Amino acid sequence: RGAYLHMMADAGVSIGVVIAGAVVLFTGWTIIDPLVSLVIVTVILIGTWGLLRDSVDLALDAAPRGVEVETIKAAFLALPGVTAIHDLHVWGLSTTETALTAHLVHDRADADALLAEAQALARTRFSIRHTTLQLESGGALDCADC
Ligand SMILES: [Zn+2]
The missing domain is CATH 3.30.70.1350 (Cation efflux protein, cytoplasmic domain)
Incomplete structure (x- = not known):
């Protein structure tokens, strides 16, 4: 799952770079570059929080989430x-x-x-x-x- 999230994050960064580059090219609106970066960082942080929690549960041999x-x-x-x-x-x-x-x-x-x-x-x-x-x-x- 970590490898999957890593690949999705890489793809998201690439798409973000293309979009920001196109916007800068056609409008000269350079502030879009850091704004897109912040959006990508937020998405990665939210996406990996669950993985971190699951990893800690695995390391502690805890019952998986959703298992009562x-x-x-x-x-x-x-x-x-x-x-x-x-x-x-x-x-x-x-x-x-x-x-x-x-x-x-x-x-x-x-x-x-x-x-x-x-x-x-x-x-x-x-x-x-x-x-x-x-x-x-x-x-x-x-x-x-x-
Ligand atoms: Zn017994």
Whole structure:
């Protein structure tokens, strides 16, 4: 995304130079040059502020903007047979990819089907394609402290 913004800024500067040059050429109105420069600087600052925020979030492994961890937790708990959830973590792999890990405690006999439902939920409702889900049946494999 940073490379994309950089290229767009370069293109914007080029267009600004052409427009300012044409205006100066045809009207002699030289003040247009610094005015166009200020407009371009403003557009770049506004455009890169979001990238800076996302970069800091990535560096801190924070949940990406627009991802409500509590909402995801409630959605998983609403799946049939899911009785508890722990170790839910959501973090950005990049500015466009999000990863999720969680332990789902369940009482389902068809664990594979539950896994498919949970993955589909993450993918369709929250656009999270990188999921690592541990299914726990509440028996010997349960890890209340993990
Ligand atoms: Zn666990």
